[in-house]
Amino acid sequence: GAVVSQHPSRVICKSGTSVKIECRSLDFQATTMFWYRQFPKKSLMLMATSNEGSKATYEQGVEKDKFLINHASLTLSTLTVTSAHPEDSSFYICSARYDSLTEAFFGQGTRLTVV
């Protein structure tokens, strides 16, 4: 399958600071990237869908100003958690796909801990 690289894999930050997570498709051009959040023993919660060159579409209940998503190129999307709080601690996972019908491939995930 295609390769999606997510960085960093783990990050610890202080409350009030911002954290940026990168998601790169290494061997294909991703027209769409998805950002998910996952709590322990829970399923993936879709946060937003990111299309190259346009604004991200956020799911209901997800704060746009809190979770900034940028998809500036066909191989890179970033998620910035702004003014992080301990309740933002979670496993964040990105996925990318070539077109609107095909399968999405996942990055390795980023475990964020806010202290």
Place this chain on the structure above:
Amino acid sequence: QKEVEQNSGPLSVPEGAIASLNCTYSDRVSQSFFWYRQYSGKSPELIMSIYSNGDKEDGRFTAQLNKASQYVSLLIRDSQPSDSATYLCAVNSPRETSGSRLTFGEGTQLTVNP
């Protein structure tokens, strides 16, 4: 009603048996369907994709899709202990405005006992 529902687990089968995982979805215009496997602490990995009604086989895995019943399943033959993981059903549905969204079920935890 949840958009994507999976049979509640956990599911436990003996080694060599067939594991059957089920999924239903609510959006009739959903276009493509996927099964992912997720090991604890890791991100999901794609196992199967299916786009049209019927069966699709890949090694020990068979995906079945019935759009009329809004039902998709995954069969794992000759189950191995290494198959023990959480299996996620994902459904791709068009948005009202543009593009599409990929949503996941809660997952079914499978344990294959040696």
